[in-house]
Amino acid sequence: MGLSIKSVPALPAQTAFFARLRGHLPAHLSLVDEVADVLQLSTDSTYRRLRGETALSLDEATRLAQHFQLPLTDLLTSPSESVTFQRMSINAQPGGISDYLRYTASYFGQAAAANAHISYAAKDIPAIYHFLFPELARFKVFFWLKTIKTVEAFSNLRYAAQHIPNEVIAAGAAAAEQYLRMPTVEIWNDETVNSTLRQIEYYHDAGLYEQPADVPRLLDTLEALVQHIQRQAIAGRTLRHNLEVAPYQLYFNEILLLDNTILTAAEGHDRVLVSYNGMDYLHTTDASFCTEVKQWMRVQTEKSTLISQVSEKERNRFFNKIYARIEEQRRKLRQGHRAP
Template identity: 50%
Template sequence: MNKLTTAPPSELSLQKKLFQQIKNGLGSHLSLVEEVADLLGISTDSAYRRLRSETPVSLEEAAILCKHFHIALDEIIPQPQEAVIFRRFSIHEQALTFADYLRYSREYFEKMRLIKHCMCYYAAKDIPVFYHFMFPPLGKFKLFFWLKTVKGVPEFKNLPFSFESIPDEYMKLSNAISDSYFQTPGVEIWNEETTNSTLRQIYYYHEAGLFADPAIPLALVDQLEQLVKHVHLQAETGQKLLHTATPAAVPVKFELYHNEVLLLDNTILHQADSFSSVLVSYNAIDYLTTTNHAFCHEVYRWLQIQMEKSVLISKISEKERNRFFNKMYENIKQHRKKMQEQR
């Protein structure tokens, strides 16, 4: 498990701090010098001189670099301890912006995947949405629910859900996000309420008559059961699994904890040897993100405390693992039975 240091880099010039921050978040397959040269439209020799602080970076150049690499000012310029600068990515009330939200999410999770030795921690109040996209009918329902019920996008106001409601572009972007997540080693903390959000959403649409076909809700419940079985198998093997429920060519570590104490909050922490980033959820599905060192360390400590108060049920604790998942299967069974009786 990666350790988070308690102090940011010190005794560095602002220019060196800028390039150190860029380097920390740069994928191992990319060359820092070439990236800087391409972005600033300068030669590699000129880029080297800036990296060595022999040539000062202009304000305009710094702005270009910060914008491209998503670096906030508080990562470079010391701020009051209480101040944290966040970047947001959210779904607005216009359907056209949803693709932008998905693209930004894809770029973010792909960037995290490419960082060497990066570990993803997820405090799961709800099923991590990435799992839904492995089961297309369920993924389409989740996207539709966000647009219609959570964000109230006008184009979806009077539209019942069908599998044709979601454009192919949305699913392609969502699948790309999911692929990056499942190729990043991770720790997830679940509790017995984690599956209830999706179940309640399906049941709400069922009762409200918001499905175009009455057979859809039961099909979605079946898909949800398959999703839980997939997570169950990951917990047994201790590996993240691909769409075919088989391990990746290079095993991707997976740890699952059962927390009986708290209702979690869908916070996500990505952490590597010299880099960390936090996603904090708000408005149900929108996120604020920051790489503020002190804030990330605070989140890391909170996650460690929750893990200490939880039971590790991946690879070990077979009895506890089966007990945990059997409760989820039974809950799904009861919702299925209730919907069958109401048809």
């Protein structure tokens, strides 16, 4: 009588979990080696877990999830119906903005190291650009903390540049350095610059500047930022310290109100950031969600006009409308100063 050998049933949730881990791993690294290192296991023991022959303990699953920054809930949910997000948020403390910007720099640094491409549907001017212009960055950070996040330490303050520490601007500049390293597609529309213009005007009308002379300087700096974007569009490259860095495409969309969604796409390393609460983001590497957003971005570029390197007439028309709005704000400001 022969012996029958029962095969050990694989663990489907565990197998799926390791598949997700593999998707988070740069192509040049070995999943076996990484898991063995994290769990301090032999290669043979690691293979048994990867094949689903040995169940992961809760402690092992937790250690792997933390190391790969993959939520444990991915073990429990159906990827077709649910998406797991992590968040990047500004804590309601004055120092929270520095942590947020350092995290952002790390996020874009990892994406750049993975040779990612960025697609950005810009409802507002991409926040990263403000940090190329420190005076405007200080205003935007003050506005975010006082008016959006209502941080208590700012509640009785009016805007002045000295209220924002240099370390905040340095952290934002480091994030900008990483962002500009990557090939970038940005989709703008007629409203993209308007929120910053309205914020500058709102603080003026509400008497929230310590020095009224800051208002024309902020408008000048905003115009300089727009000129920077225009130079990028002409060159078809991102610019840092007047040096061309990475391929850049700018699209003008006439029909859609955009939503500040960001896609960083790399081989096996896609991630989507979705904005909420003004400056906070939810982000995910869920493959089906990333694929859906990638398709949406593709459709939006097809329905938009490329105004970088080509379409000089459309590009000039787009930027001239922005400059006209800035000049209109200057005119209103001058009229206000002449009022009795």
